Amino acid sequence: MEKINPEETLVIVTADHSHVFTMAGYPTRGNDILGKVIGNDSRGEPLTDYATDSNGLPYTTLGYANGPGYIPGDRPDLTSVDTAAPDYRQEATIPKRSETHAGEDVAIYAGGPGASLLHGVQEQNVIYHIIAEALKKTGHVEHSGEHGKGRR
Structure with missing residues (x-):
């Protein structure tokens, strides 16, 4: 410049182009971006437990629509998993060797x-x-x- x-x-x-990477789950302010989602109560205060999916399992803020992070069968229980570890692969919904480009603006x-x-x-x-x-x-x-x- x-x-x-x-x-x-x-x-x-x-x-x-974009990628099929997403941030989801309504995490509380300051939630570790690599961590599991901790939500808020009705007053906007952080909860003490992880937010859970419809099967009662915690999930991460980050995820992919496709890629090597696909896990066949039921989702694993991430409660005791170090999702910030360098070798942790964020979950993906469709199995692929690598994730793909996407079409968002x-x-x-x-x-x-x-x-x-x-x-x-x-x-x-x-x-x-x-x-x-x-x-x-x-x-x-x-x-x-x-x-x-x-x-x-």
Whole structure:
């Protein structure tokens, strides 16, 4: 960022896809992200026991829709499992050797000329047009040369 002029450079940070990773379970504020979910009472105060699924088993905040963490059969009882251990695999609902990309919208952050146009949900092709507009505003439009190389 030290090598750019923020007055004339549109900087965009985004991703090309999401993953099937999720955070769920209404954990209390400060709940260990790698730990099992501890919920809140009706006043919003942390409970003393783990939150449980419909089978009465505790679950983690983190999970995957697919991946190597799939466990066939009934879910294991995680009460005494160290879910923060480096070798613990978060549970997955569909068995796969590795988890896959997903289709959710991804965040986009921007600063510089045209950044105000990047907000909310946008079709990915709109981002191209915003970049093209920013290039026009700053006078940095490149024209295609004979072999596709840019020139001013």
